[in-house]
Amino acid sequence: MRSISRVVDVSINTVSKLLVEAGQASIAIHNEMVQGVEASRIQCDEIWSFCYAKKKNVAAAKEAPEGAGDVWTWTAIDADTKLIVSYLVGGRDAEYAMEFMDDLKAHLSNRVQLTTDGHKAYLEAVEGAFGGDVDYAQLIKIYGASPTGPQTRYSPADCTGIRKRAVEGRPDIDHVSTSHVERQNLTMRMSMRRFTRLTNAFSKKLENHIHALALYFVFYNFTRIHKTLKMSPAMAAGITDTLWSLDDVIAKIDEMAPAPAKRGPYKKGKDIV
Numbered sequence: 001m002r003s004i005s006r007v008v009d010v011s012i013n014t015v016s017k018l019l020v021e022a023g024q025a026s027i028a029i030h031n032e033m034v035q036g037v038e039a040s041r042i043q044c045d046e047i048w049s050f051c052y053a054k055k056k057n058v059a060a061a062k063e064a065p066e067g068a069g070d071v072w073t074w075t076a077i078d079a080d081t082k083l084i085v086s087y088l089v090g091g092r093d094a095e096y097a098m099e100f101m102d103d104l105k106a107h108l109s110n111r112v113q114l115t116t117d118g119h120k121a122y123l124e125a126v127e128g129a130f131g132g133d134v135d136y137a138q139l140i141k142i143y144g145a146s147p148t149g150p151q152t153r154y155s156p157a158d159c160t161g162i163r164k165r166a167v168e169g170r171p172d173i174d175h176v177s178t179s180h181v182e183r184q185n186l187t188m189r190m191s192m193r194r195f196t197r198l199t200n201a202f203s204k205k206l207e208n209h210i211h212a213l214a215l216y217f218v219f220y221n222f223t224r225i226h227k228t229l230k231m232s233p234a235m236a237a238g239i240t241d242t243l244w245s246l247d248d249v250i251a252k253i254d255e256m257a258p259a260p261a262k263r264g265p266y267k268k269g270k271d272i273v
Helices: 002-008 010-033 092-107 119-131 179-191 206-223 247-254
Strands: 042-052 069-078 084-090 111-117 134-143 157-167
Touching: 002 010, 002 157, 010 157, 010 247, 042 092, 042 179, 042 206, 069 092, 069 179, 069 206, 084 092, 084 206, 092 119, 111 119, 119 134, 119 157, 206 247
Parallel strands: 042 111, 111 134
Antiparallel strands: 042 069, 069 084, 134 157
16 A cells, blocks of 8 residues: 555555545445356355454554454355355354355355355354255365474475265265365465565555455456456356446446535635734
8 A cells, every 4th residue: 555655646545545435335336236146156265364463463462453363254256157256354253154154145046056165164154044955065175294393384284185075955076176266265365465475464454454355356256357267257147248447446436425515615714924
């Protein structure tokens, strides 16, 4: 944000204000446009980030704002059209899992095959949102021993295998996968600086983090051409028949902007001597 303010020669407060307005417009666009989605295979996952400070450092942080600490972004992607059908920013507990699944169900118009990882919070959340009207399976990864030594401090344990488990309905085991949603996690980390690991580019406020994500998801769904599909995910899903640009987001910002208030009477100031 500071880099943008230097490049275009405006106050960083102006950049922050525009981000909030763009985020609010993007949330409205997603809620209005991504409705009644017809999909066959949905994959869900969560991606970690943090605001202001990591959870373990919040207690010792100076003037940590509300929402500081670990932040998880839940995403649901259509494996065929690559459309982000639903997303939620918050914690990783059962309450957020239920809210996420309720939102996903509200955006879909038909029965789908759903795949998640082995996170236990999904079990009750999927049952509560879909009941028996879903073909649900979990893909559980099996990891080996964690690497040791200072040079491997940030290296994850090696995945030694996977286990597919049918939970509800009759999911096609051959299509039980989280590959597309995990690839989307990488796209998010590569596309948003605040998601880059081991840097000081993290979000300072949860509100800005949410609005940046909302803007990214609208960009990904509506204005970015998917290299494999040769069109945007929204076009592939039949939500729109044209490729959007950020001008459409700006138009939504202008539409949501409050009408200018009537200017009051002019009061002449005192003469300066």
